[in-house]
Amino acid sequence: MIKQITNLAFFVMLSVAAVAQTSPQASNGQNQQRRRNQPRPFALTVNDIAKTKVDTAKLNAAFKNVYPGFAVADGYRTKHEVTMRIIDTTKDFTLKAGPGEIVANSKWLKKKQNLQNFQQSLQDALHKNWVSVDTIKKDGYQLVFINKNEKFDPTIQKNLIDTYFEVYPKLVNMFNDKSTHEVVFITDTTYNGVAETLGNRILFATKYMNKHPYDVDIVTHEGMHIVQGYGYGSGPVWLTEGIADFIRYKYGVDNVGSKWYLPAFKDKKEGYKDSYRVTARFFEWIDQKVKPGMIVQIDKELRNHTYTADTWAALSGKSLDELWAAYSTSPDLHLVYSSKNI
Structure with a gap:
């Protein structure tokens, strides 16, 4: 049901710190630096x-x-x-x-x-610049869906909404119970990336979504950015994005349907700073082969602003470079992907 919003004051509460997924794989350093600039x-x-x-x-x-x-x-x-x-x-x-x-x-x-x-x-x-606004409330959580694209498939919109209510409350309960229960989704016709998170607002590129209608776990990745809530200066962007894709792998609802996977390790030219799925696979290796729950602890350290380069050694006995070297030597993993058809 569409409800017209007469008061936009809650939008002012949106954070000014943006974390963007500018392409399905990764973004370059210039984009990362731009996202960290004050508006x-x-x-x-x-x-x-x-x-x-x-x-x-x-x-x-x-x-x-x-x-x-x-x-x-x-x-x-x-x-x-x-x-x-x-x-x-x-x-x-x-x-x-x-x-x-x-x-x-x-x-x-x-x-x-x-x-x-x-x-x-x-x-x-x-x-009046927007086509429609849906406000949905369920079990203490609220989602405002602002659609700016008249040609946006309503089935995709429904699937994104359903994924939010299935995944986001779990992420809040598991990782940061202080996270907001009110989230805003925006469809954007000019954004050429995939999706972008800004405070409690997630922007979806309709060009991408119309081409990849089953990639609903963008909601899981971007929703984790809201839950992360690290703020400026708490850690590098590659780490933030790697954790978000690690959580997508762990808690996504249909990674098979979206044909999303963690790429196999290629060669030593890769590095843990490659971000997104490359980093996420490395984190899953740590979770399986080194110390279960370690990445979750890293997430906490980032949120508490206690993370340093020494945190890896403090938690595992090995530096980040040493962990990557061990991973490079023996990168095999048992991976299971979520699917709505199972």
Whole structure:
């Protein structure tokens, strides 16, 4: 059932720390560095073409209360610098708003009541940029699904929603019971990667999802990023992504259906910093052959900001390089993949 959201204030609570899965395999160092940068501030420039002399302080206050949350929820490249044009027109027009631009009718805006209610009007206008919003609640968890793509397959949307309620509560209970119980899914038409996590918002590239409709365990990977909640500076990106794919292997609901697997070890040119599935397989080897539960402990150390390069030796008696050398010598594993058809 579709429920229209009239208050976007909860989007402002979204974190500003992004962790992205930019390709099915891995991302380069430049992308990783960019994701760690602090976001640009939001700014509104009012162009009063009609010379209404409206109170711009009120306009800016409404903008700051509404637009940042919209931008975070809206997607990957939503503009931070916004121009508001106040125009004089005889057309039956009040307010239009979208990424980077707000246009208001001067005659409408000059009315005291409309100026007082500008924040609500701006929220409603921004909301029209989305096709639909579903709000689903179940067993103490909530998912808000914002769809921006008219051609997005509703079956894929349902499967992503079902996967969230099947997997995410388990991850919260097992790894971080302080994680949020309210998550936002966004479909994005311009993002060329796979998916991106920002605070409690997961953005899905519809180009990818329409081509890979069975890859529902992106929800498991990205949901683990929310649960990780490490914050800046707690550990390297390759480690964060490796743990997320390790958890996908362990707790994904249909890795067989998505044809997702941990690639066999190739040669010594690989390294544990290759991230994603390569690192995840190494972590599964540690879990099977060295110390069960060690990767879960690494996850805790990262969240508590107590992780260092010496943590590996403290937990296993071997440095990370020594563990990788042992893995390279004998990388064989028994792997079992989840499937909805079993």
